[in-house]
Amino acid sequence: MGLRLLALGHHTPFMHIGMAHNYRNSGQAVQAVRDAGYEISLGLMPKSIGPLTFVFTGTGNVSKGAQEIFNELPCEYVEPHELKEVSQNGDLRKVYGTVLSRHHHLVRKTDGVYDPVEYDKYPERYISRFNTDIAPYTTCLINGIYWEQNTPRLLTRQDAQSLLAPGKSPVAGVEGCPALPHKLVAICDISADTGGSIEFMTECTTIERPFCMYDADQHIIHDSVEGSGILMCSIDNLPAQLPIESTEYFGDMLYPYVEEMILSDATQPLESQNFSPVVRDAVIASNGMLSNKYKYIQKLRENREHAQSLSMGTKKKVLVLGSGYVSEPVLEYLLRDDSIEITVGSDMKNQIEQLGKKYNINPVSLHVGKQEEKLSSLVATQDLVISLLPYVLHPLVAKACIASKVNMITASYITPAIKELEKSVEDAGITVIGELGLDPGLDHMLAMETIDKAKEVGATIESYVSYCGGLPAPECSDNPLRYKFSWSPVGVLMNIMQPATYLLNGKVVNAVGGVSFLDSVTPMDYFPGLNLEGYPNRDSTKYAEIYGIPSAHTLLRGTLRYKGYAKALGGFVKLGLINRDAFPALQPDANPLTWKELLCDLVGISSSSKCDVLKEAVFKKLGGDTTQLEALEWLGLLGDEQVPQAESLVDALSKHLAVKLSYGPGEKDMIVMRDSFGIRHPSGHLENKTIDLVVYGDVNGFSAMAKTVGLPTAMAAKMLLDGEIQAKGLMGPFSKEIYGPILERIKAEGIMYTTQSTIKL
Incomplete structure (x- = not known):
């Protein structure tokens, strides 16, 4: 913690306490703690960080051992409800500790009361208020609680995001000294229960790498003590840091019982053995069965296996609508998570077939504008819909999502047509996020x-x-x-x-x-x-x-x-080519036209006019602009190439340019x-x-446009699926809850920006 505080700009006495394996024995380690305590008692803690508070959870020997070391500091124990006061106005010449029990933070969902008997039977009826009542006033959490399925967690990922959000420091500012960005600095999870009561503690640390930083905004773990986040330590073999002393201690404790253990007969029932109470209580299994004291292990195993089977069988279902160039980065990013199952709906048969060969998806033929019933039935089975369709189709998709109460994401602008659905989105209690691409995004x-x-x-x-x-x-x-x-x-x-x-x-x-x-x-x-x-x-x-x-x-x-x-493009405008009005001469039932014939018509001369006559007429129409005339010639708009059939002039020009100005190999x-x-x-x-x-x-990979549109969209989708985005309603990426993690995560994908x-x- 001393190094973490130093990285945040504060030199403290904790700087001189090392890891346990740096000391010859526990006595030397305890002396280092005492030395730090002496400096604290002299008032050498920086005023800018305020009083430090340590919270201990669990009542077992491990938690008590941690408290023994803490007691070597000039400390005062307070009740949990007193943490807020001492974290703001406490004495800087001491540190404060509190030991947390269940009744301090667990309450029934219905009335806020704690009943220990009921909690043991029905833990799912309870929630933890640790995140609101204790954690905001905690500097260091020493966690010794083992978590069981259906019981409330101490801290979730969302709790961590809230606790790490910048806010007003409870400590008065000190000139020249930075205030801490947040109160919670470190967590030592001595339970080493990955994914347990501390949800975001997903891996145990090691003696070689004892610490990591959890960045809640980005939901990433990194090794540096610098940057934003919570310092984490979760070594699961702590005695190995003092191996000689640990071995001697365990040996001394075990030695008196070795003889009776040697004389025992493992083929006989446990009840018939002449064991002392200490040895009898230590026997976990006998004759292929768990002993009475440890039969709860089977229940724990069954509960965990059941939960794992449920999680493995329940995949997050995502419907991606559209199979264009943006869809590939979206699919590639989301399919990194094996728990996500993707269906791709598109009316472009060749495109979805190619995607199906490349990615593990379920391709479905779907024309959103013409198959609304099929769209609705597809949406109803999903957890999330990502619309990569033209913006005019988004309202149809949004209405289907509202009807089935399914979240939706799109990279496109939130158009007035989508904005009209805002009240319906709120009433449905869903999240619809737009403008998640590049521009907008x-x-x-x-x-x-x-x-x-x-x-x-x-x-x-x-x-x-x-x-x-x-x-x-x-x-x-x-x-x-x-x-x-x-x-x-x-x-x-x-x-x-x-x-x-x-x-x-x-x-x-x-x-x-x-x-x-x-x-x-x-x-x-x-x-x-x-x-x-x-x-x-x-x-x-x-x-x-x-x-x-x-x-x-x-x-x-x-x-x-x-x-x-x-x-x-100004030349196209002058000639009237950028026009969405229907143009009958380009309809499928009309006679084919060449670009030369079409341009003759647009400038008002006979379609049989020679090229020189056409060029002169076009040049005049362009106001004598040679550059614009040369552009038309280069693009073949004055030649005999056939004009594509289309509804309008701009559609025909679009088809022509899509071929003429396409990217080559x-x-x-x-x-x-x-x-x-x-x-x-x-x-x-x-x-x-x-x-x-x-x-x-x-x-031969993703285009820049595909990456910068698709990846932010996919990241927001993943955040929504993982519960990182909790807000409901219609929104863009304007809150830190959304933009913060995405701006950090795009860097890992090679999308870098400079300031x-x-x-x-």
């Missing part, structure tokens, strides 16, 4: 992490600008659009037709889409080697409320592209995100903070 999470940290120190957000783009890697951008597609281009093309609203220096700016789209395109001054440009999208002003930053005078969220993209994509914040600190200083996220796709700050005086 990681952009929200990075923003909220920065905003929440700023608020913790009393700072305000004056500006927030976020640009994000999925791009081909620079070496793969050799076309007029400087862009390539791994999915349908319709959404990308239609995006430039939509108006955008943002806040700039306190003024609301309305950017018009369509022909005026180019007016809102701005060159970016960061990553100069990439030569980027950006334009605003959607309504950025609403994020003042969503992010809780009403003080911001600038709010802008936009899209990044390589320079030249916007101008090339060995080519990869990238995503670039830049978040910029203006943070005004209480001192008056302005901090300009930037967060950069750049991810490349893997050759940089400059201060203006």
Whole structure:
């Protein structure tokens, strides 16, 4: 604990107490504890950490042995209900201890009363209040309780998350000394009962590696004493740290009984043996049967085997809707857990067949828009639904989830149609989380992490600008659009037709889409080697409320592209190609058209016109823009290639570009995100903070877009399945409960972001 406190910025007398195996005998170890106690009694504990409190659970010899060592410190024992007071106002020249019994924290669910007789018979009727009444005022927990199935745990993973959440320190601030981020610093689980009363103690530590850190936010265990989390020790062979002394002690205790044990006859019934009470009580099994005193072991074994069989037989069922490029990272991540069973529903037969060959899934043919009854019956059998479908289908999926009270997750925006279902989601008591991909998704999470940290120190957000783009890697951008597609281009093309609203220096700016789209395109001054440009999208002003930053005078969220993209698309707009209105000449029953014939029609000349005439007419329509004309020629839009059949012009163009600008073998994509914040600190200083996220796709592996959309979605799904997310209702990833673990876990998947700050005086 001394090293952990040092890592948190506090030098204490505990620094000089080593592990037991560093001492020749227990006497030397006890002397080291006494020396630390002497320094504590002199008032050498830092005021910034406040009085230390130690809580002992269990009444057996192991717990009593721990208390014997604790008694070598200048200590005072208090009742559990007094912990809160002494943890805030206690004497720093001593440490405080309490011994916890069942009646201190176990209460009946119905009326908050503890009945020991009833608890022994029906432990499932009780809950533990340790997490609320004791743990918040505990510095170090020494746990000696063995956990049985159906009995309440002392601490769960969710309890740990709550206990480690940053809050106001009960200790008055000391200038120049950091306060502890949370009261609970360490747990020594001497029961060594993995997954027991301390749920998140999943592995015993060893003499070689006696400590680990449990990070409750990320639900991960690491070896360093630095970082966030609880210091854990759970060595299951503690006597081996002092082997000579332990051997001598056990030998001395055993020696008086050796003779009668040697003279015993194991073939005779236990009752006929002439044993002393000590030896008789020590006999666990005789003649192939457990002795009377230890028959409870069989019940324990049966209970545990039954619980294990139930857990093995009960798999978490997940329905993944959609089989596109994002689905693979989702499947790969979730299927790392053998307890998850996945069904994939899609109307793309070839795609789900390929997924079925690669992953252990149950592929089901399903057209969500046309087979609502089949969708409902599928959803009803699941624990969670992940919708990776086009956003227009999410309301259908959400309604099915509401009807069957099944949780749902999606990477897409929470649209007005989904928002209308918010009350129904709440009434159903389910969790529906949207905007969990990249943009929206990681952009929200990075923003909220920065905003929440700023608020913790009393700072305000004056500006927030976020640009994000999925791009081909620079070496793969050799076309007029400087862009390539791994999915349908319709959404990308239609995006430039939509108006955008943002806040700039306190003024609301309305950017018009369509022909005026180019007016809102701005060159970016960061990553100069990439030569980027950006334009605003959607309504950025609403994020003042969503992010809780009403003080911001600038709010802008936009899209990044390589320079030249916007101008090339501007040519499509001028010619009317980005139009979703029905176009009869492209319907299946119409005569086939070439791009040359279609362009002739769009510029108002005869379809039999020569190429030069068409080029001149198009050039004029483009306002004499040579670059845009060359882009059309490069893409084959002035030639004799047949136009794909489609409902509209933009659908036909989309199909053409999906082929013309697809990724070739060995080519990869990238995503670039830049978040910029203006943070005004209480001192008056302005901090300009930037967060950069750049991810490349893997050759012959997952694309950057698939990774950055699919993995956060899968992580949120896993958190929901594991109970890490407890909130109910419709939500995005705006709370630390959601964004905190995901931002940490993406790093383990190679999705790294960097931050940089400059201060203006």
